[in-house]
Amino acid sequence: MELTYEDSAEGIRLIRLAGRMDVEGTHEIDLKFTSVASCQKLLVLVDMSLVEFLSSLGLGTLVRSAKAQMSRTGMLVLYSPTPAVARVLQATQIDQIVPVYYDLGEARRALVPGGVPSV
């Protein structure tokens, strides 16, 4: 599993995940993901477009950081999950409590109301 991130001028932290969030993959990125997504109040956009597989363990990692941001009055949204990952989010109804977007501009506007320039 790979994790990279960057902070935009608008104050959004874009985290890109790539690979399989199975047991092994989730263990590889869990600590780093928690560190970059949860340890302070942030507006977090998690790019899921290169995640091929999402296990219950991986789902827990995402939910934990989303809850941490909510408690810090920050926010975490998911962007562009693959169909297989989207089905897991739908099956668990996590997509109803953690916002999922397929349009990057829309995802950014959800994090920064009032709009931000498109990339």
Add this chain to the structure above:
Amino acid sequence: MSRWFRLVAAEIGLDAARIDDLELCLNELLANVLNYAYADGRADPAEKAREIRIIAEGGVSDLRVSVEDDGRPFDPRAKPSPEPPGSLDRAGIGGWGLPIVRALTKDLTYERRGERNRVTIHAQESATVTGAALNNL
């Protein structure tokens, strides 16, 4: 295991979405076995070698995949379904494995055969998550 299952399922002619779903369910069932069937948290030098079997049966329209283990009895059907989270506040961090399996498969059956557990999942006819499946969380 995932690679083996994907090869078998592709050979049978299952579509990619159902392969993805069943592979995930199989991973979740196997993780349950590894985490709970044998665990008492202590290493036992006298512990015998354990055996877990994964069995695929049927064809494209009626594929069934079983996970068989020789651990303690555990009927996943008896595990109560959690309430759908409703809000992020109430959402749990863990415990999503069986709800995922229930939602992405047509049926989940369990048998205790002698000293072995056998959990079987039945593939859905399509990979769509249905309303009925959601209610079965």
